[in-house]
Amino acid sequence: MILADAGCEVTLWARRPEVAEAINTTRTNPDYLPGFVLPEGVRATTDPAEAADGAEFTVLTVPSQTLRENLARWAPVLPSDTVLVSMMKGIELGTAKRMSEVIGEVAKAPAERVAVITGPNLAKEIADRMPAAAVVACRDEAVARRLQTACHTPYFRPYTNTDVVGCELGGAVKNVIGLAVGIADGMGLGDNTKASLMTRGLAETTRLGLSMGADPQTFSGLAGMGDLIATCSSPLSRNHTFGTNLGRGMTLQETIAVTRQTAEGVKSCESVLDLARRHGVEMPLTETVVDIVHNGKPPLVALKELMSRSAKAERH
Ligand SMILES: NC(=O)C1=CN([C@@H]2O[C@H](COP(=O)(O)OP(=O)(O)OC[C@H]3O[C@@H](n4cnc5c(N)ncnc54)[C@H](O)[C@@H]3O)[C@@H](O)[C@H]2O)C=CC1
Ligand SMILES: O=C(CO)COP(=O)(O)O
Numbered sequence: 001m002i003l004a005d006a007g008c009e010v011t012l013w014a015r016r017p018e019v020a021e022a023i024n025t026t027r028t029n030p031d032y033l034p035g036f037v038l039p040e041g042v043r044a045t046t047d048p049a050e051a052a053d054g055a056e057f058t059v060l061t062v063p064s065q066t067l068r069e070n071l072a073r074w075a076p077v078l079p080s081d082t083v084l085v086s087m088m089k090g091i092e093l094g095t096a097k098r099m100s101e102v103i104g105e106v107a108k109a110p111a112e113r114v115a116v117i118t119g120p121n122l123a124k125e126i127a128d129r130m131p132a133a134a135v136v137a138c139r140d141e142a143v144a145r146r147l148q149t150a151c152h153t154p155y156f157r158p159y160t161n162t163d164v165v166g167c168e169l170g171g172a173v174k175n176v177i178g179l180a181v182g183i184a185d186g187m188g189l190g191d192n193t194k195a196s197l198m199t200r201g202l203a204e205t206t207r208l209g210l211s212m213g214a215d216p217q218t219f220s221g222l223a224g225m226g227d228l229i230a231t232c233s234s235p236l237s238r239n240h241t242f243g244t245n246l247g248r249g250m251t252l253q254e255t256i257a258v259t260r261q262t263a264e265g266v267k268s269c270e271s272v273l274d275l276a277r278r279h280g281v282e283m284p285l286t287e288t289v290v291d292i293v294h295n296g297k298p299p300l301v302a303l304k305e306l307m308s309r310s311a312k313a314e315r316h
Contacts, residue, residue: 001127002126002151002156003151004038004039004041005041005129005155006151006152006153007041008041008057008150009041010041011043011051011053011055012042012043012044012051013048013051013074014045014046015046019031023038023042023043024043027039027040032261033127036127048077049077052077052082053077053079055078055079056083056150057082057083057085057147057150058074058078058083058084059087059117060084060085060087060088060099060103061088062088063090064088064089064092064099064264064267064268065090065093065267067092067103067106068092068102068106071102071103071106071107072106075106081113082113083115083138083143083146084103084107084109084113085117086099086103086114086116086117086168087116088264089118089168089172089264089268090172090271091172091268091271091272091275092271093268093270093271094271096271096275098165098168098172099116099168100164100168111138111164112139112140112143114138114164115138115143115144116135116167116168117134117135117137117151117158118134118135118137118168118222119132119134119226120133120134120222120226120227120229120230120231121134121230122230122234122237125236130155131155131156132156133158133222134151134156134157135160135161135167135222136158136159136160136161137160137162137163137164137167137168138162139162139164144160144161144162145160159222161221163214163215165209165212165214166209166214166216166218166219166224169205169208169209170218170219170221170223170224170228171223172264172268172272173201173204173205173272173286174201174205174224174228174231174232175263175264175265175268175269176265176268176269176286176289177201177202177205177231178228178231178232178239178243179239179240179242179243179263179265179269179293180197180285181197181231181232181243182237182239182241182243182245183244183247183289183299184197184243184247185244185247186244186245186248186249187247187299187300194232197285198228198232201228201285202228203314204281204282204283204284204285205219205224207282208272208275208276208279208281211279211280212275238261239263239264241259241263242255242259242263242265245259246292246299252294266293269286269289269290269293269294272286273286273290284306284309285306288302288305288306
């Protein structure tokens with residue numbers, strides 16, 4: 001929608017023929033976005049070759065853990081000069097790779113042809129054309145500027161950044177912190193708790209980023225603090241909502257059963273922790289989320305343990 005509103009011709013690839021058909025005939029996706037009419041410049045197909053044909057930008061937004069498998073199928077039909085754009089906020093399980101790394105590897109694309117769009121961009125608010133800012137990151141600033149122009153609309157204001165690592169980490173880790181804040185909300189805890197989790201969550205994200213060569217300033221920008229605020233404040237966030245259900249006492253299986261859309265942090269909390277261990281970085285909040293979500297630790301026990309960690313200086 002944003003790309004079409006900015007004047008691009010857009011072809012969506014859809015898995016199900018009925019979804020492509022609905023988009024082409026009624027300009028709606030009744031399953032995922034009922035009530036929203038897509039702009040004229042958007043059409044859909046189930047044929048990846050047709051979707052990719054002549055594409056200046058190829059925007060990838062499948063659930064992170066399915067990217068490798070999907071992209072392996074699409075890679076042969078991608079134009080050799082297309083810029084591959086990730087909007088995914090996850091880290092691959094098993095390899096602990098960022099999505100841009102998976103893209104580079106599977107599509108054999110150099111870093112100059114891989115970009116990221118991230119920031120406080122809750123889907124429903126974007127579909128409502130409510131004003132939002134975002135970050136368009138690419139190692140090659142000229143490519144970031146081209147993508148910035150391609151997605152700049154009166155309601156969507158993208159800023160460029162060359163710190164791809166920091167932008168991706170900001171997006172992936174905020175989902176984990178969003179789960180933590182949701183759990184706290186579900187437990188009936190207050191705004192002090194929420195603010196403390198968000199701030200210390202950003203501190204551990206920055207710590208990880210620094211160890212991976214990211215620019216620390218990225219984390220106080222839209223890809224870091226901005227996205228963290230949106231996810232941790234909004235009932236529209238799937239990660240936040242997932243956490244709230246857990247905090248209210250639902251089991252993991254019950255929570256999964258009532259969650260239809262992708263909550264990336266549920267899987268990525270494990271790969272973020274894996275990444276942290278590979279870099280020798282302590283991430284106590286991420287570890288706590290993994291314990292609650294995957295190791296069955298009761299939230300109240302996890303909270304007590306978190307609060308009784310040894311006292312530290314704030315910078316550590
Ligand atoms: N929804 C949001 O507000 C935002 C989401 N993102 C990121 O976008 C990425 C995708 O999430 P959403 O589109 O929001 O999730 P979603 O759950 O709304 O949609 C996922 C789409 O992927 C399809 N899908 C599921 N499994 C698949 C598979 N194995 N192969 C191919 N397609 C598959 C689904 O049919 C659906 O169309 C995530 O990494 C998320 O973090 C980023 C910014 C905002
Ligand atoms: O990333 C998002 C907003 O920028 C959306 O967050 P959720 O995936 O938790 O809904």
